[in-house]
Every structure is written in structure tokens, then in C-alpha cells.
Amino acid sequence: MKTYxxxxxxxxxxxxxxxxxxxxxxxxxxxxxxxxxxxxxxxxGKDVPRIPAVLAxxxxxxKYNFYFEKVLSFNGANxxxxxxxxAKEIINYDYYVDTVNHDLHTLNLKERDFDFIMIxxxxxxxxxxxxxxxxxxxxxxxxxxxYANVPVNNIPHGIEHYYTGITPLGLSxxxxxxxxxxxxxxxxxNLEYLKYMFSNNNWGDYTYSNxxxxxDINCPLITWILxxx
Numbered sequence: 256m257k258t259y260x261x262x263x264x265x266x267x268x269x270x271x272x273x274x275x276x277x278x279x280x281x282x283x284x285x286x287x288x289x290x291x292x293x294x295x296x297x298x299x300g301k302d303v304p305r306i307p308a309v310l311a312x313x314x315x316x317x318k319y320n321f322y323f324e325k326v327l328s329f330n331g332a333n334x335x336x337x338x339x340x341x342a343k344e345i346i347n348y349d350y351y352v353d354t355v356n357h358d359l360h361t362l363n364l365k366e367r368d369f370d371f372i373m374i375x376x377x378x379x380x381x382x383x384x385x386x387x388x389x390x391x392x393x394x395x396x397x398x399x400x401x402y403a404n405v406p407v408n409n410i411p412h413g414i415e416h417y418y419t420g421i422t423p424l425g426l427s428x429x430x431x432x433x434x435x436x437x438x439x440x441x442x443x444x445n446l447e448y449l450k451y452m453f454s455n456n457n458w459g460d461y462t463y464s465n466x467x468x469x470x471d472i473n474c475p476l477i478t479w480i481l482x483x484x
Contacts, residue, residue: 256385257432264424267431271440272423276472284310284468287461296335302458303467304477305335307443308375308404312336315402315439315481323371327364327394329357334375336402342371359387362394370399378405378426379418388433395484401435404479407442408449410456423478435482444476445469452476 259267284307291310292298298306315321316339323342326332332345348357348364356363359374360383372391378384391401407420421429423442431437451463461467 259428264428267427267437268424271427271437272442275441281470281472283307283470285466287466287468294335294338296338298461300460303448303461303463304406304443304458305376305404306461307468307470308441308477308479309335309339311439311441311479312402312404312481313339316340319438321371321400323400325366325369326371326373327366327369329359329374329377334373336373336375340371359390362387362390364394367394368396369394370396371402372399373402375402375404376406378403378421378429379409380413380415382415382417384418384421385429385432388429388435392434392484397484399484400438401430401482401484402480403430404477407444407475407478408452409476410452410458421478423475423480426478426480430480430482435484437480437482439481440478441480442472442475442478443468443470444474445471446474448476449474 321341323340324344326340326342326345328345328347329350331347350357355361359381372395381387395401405421405426407422409419411419423440427437427440447464448459451459
């Protein structure tokens with residue numbers, strides 16, 4: 256596994272993480288952009304941290320004008336981000352059909368020419384996340400795109416829940432260690448939601464607050480990354 260010098264870590268942090276630490280980023284979705292709640296996946300009843308991640312993904316798709324020939328899905332393309340993907344073909348692999356070859360730790364598919372692979376709210380459930388991201392890398396064609404979001408702070412849940420959070424820098428280093436070139440890193444969170452989540456042992460929807468999407472960098476709840484092979 257690749258190791259990083261202190262200077263390299265600082266460069267990654269300053270280039271992809273710290274760049275977001277400004278008032279424009281904190282207030283990006285204040286007032287709440289309810290006009291964007293216009294897809295099949297409605298915000299009502301959904302965990303708030305997922306919403307800024309989805310909106311950021313929407314912006315990335317527009318910024319990079321993505322069109323994918325062949326997309327690999329692990330969950331039947333149920334994630335809300337798929338509503339923003341322009342793809343010719345989405346191929347789904349069900350873990351329970353083949354718990355060895357479809358496991359991210361031992362991923363071994365016949366097809367290794369995908370140009371987009373996404374795993375959301377998954378990395379915290381992987382006991383060896385860098386190995387899994389390396390396996391994803393191997394199944395992408397050159398220039399293929401990888402996207403993931405993951406909690407930074409979360410309620411422990413389920414037996415296979417190995418990490419309660421991964422920081423933006425941690426996600427960046429994991430992804431870069433797997434061989435990827437980082438394109439974008441983002442994060443969202445705030446103290447009010449953090450208190451709500453742990454006080455209620457539950458993930459609330461946007462009704463928890465009058466300003467539900469204010470972004471406090473000091474209280475992160477979710478981070479995401481866009482990278483390229």
C-alpha cells in the first residue's frame with residue numbers, strides 16, 4: 256500500500272478539502288433549495304446528509320457533462336444519484352447471487368470495461384476499504400469515473416458496520432491509494448443535526464430545523480469524492 260509524506264498529505268488536504276472552507280460553501284444550500292426536490296427520490300422522510308451529497312453529484316454531472324456507455328451497479332441502481340446519470344447501459348450485480356465474486360473484497364467480474372462505478376453509504380461497511388476501492392479500479396476502463404459518499408459521523412448500525420465515519424481527507428487518501436486521480440471532494444454537516452441524530456438515535460429528515468442545510472465544516476456528517484482512473 257502506498258504511504259504518504261507529511262508534505263503529500265498536506266498538499267492533498269489543501270487542494271481538495273480545505274479549498275471548500277469558505278462562507279459561500281457553508282451557505283450553498285441556504286435558504287433551502289426546495290425547488291430541486293423535483294425527482295422521484297423525494298427528500299421527505301430521507302436522511303438529511305444524503306441530500307447535499309445528491310445535489311453535489313448533480314452539479315458534478317453537469318460540470319463534467321458526463322455520458323457513460325457502461326455503468327456498473329451493485330444495488331439495482333436504486334441510489335438517487337442514478338436519476339442524474341446519462342448512461343447507455345446500467346449493469347447490476349447482486350451480491351447474494353455470488354457472495355464471492357460479487358463481494359467488493361474479492362470482486363472478480365468477467366467485464367472489466369465499465370466507465371462508471373458508484374458505491375454510496377458502503378465504505379463504512381467494508382473491513383478493508385482500500386482493497387475494495389482497488390478492486391473497483393481494476394474493473395474500470397482507463398478514464399473511468401468512480402464516485403462514493405460515506406458518513407463522517409454516524410450511528411453504529413448492523414453487524415457489518417466497521418467504521419462509524421471517514422473524514423474527507425481519509426476518503427481522499429483511500430481513493431488515491433487505490434490508484435485514482437481525485438477530481439472533487441465535498442462534505443456536509445452541522446451541529447444541530449449531529450445532536451439530533453445522537454439524541455434520538457435516528458436519522459431525521461429536513462424538518463429537524465428551520466435551516467436544515469446549513470453546512471458547518473466543524474461538524475461533518477457526510478463526505479463524498481469523485482475520481483478518475
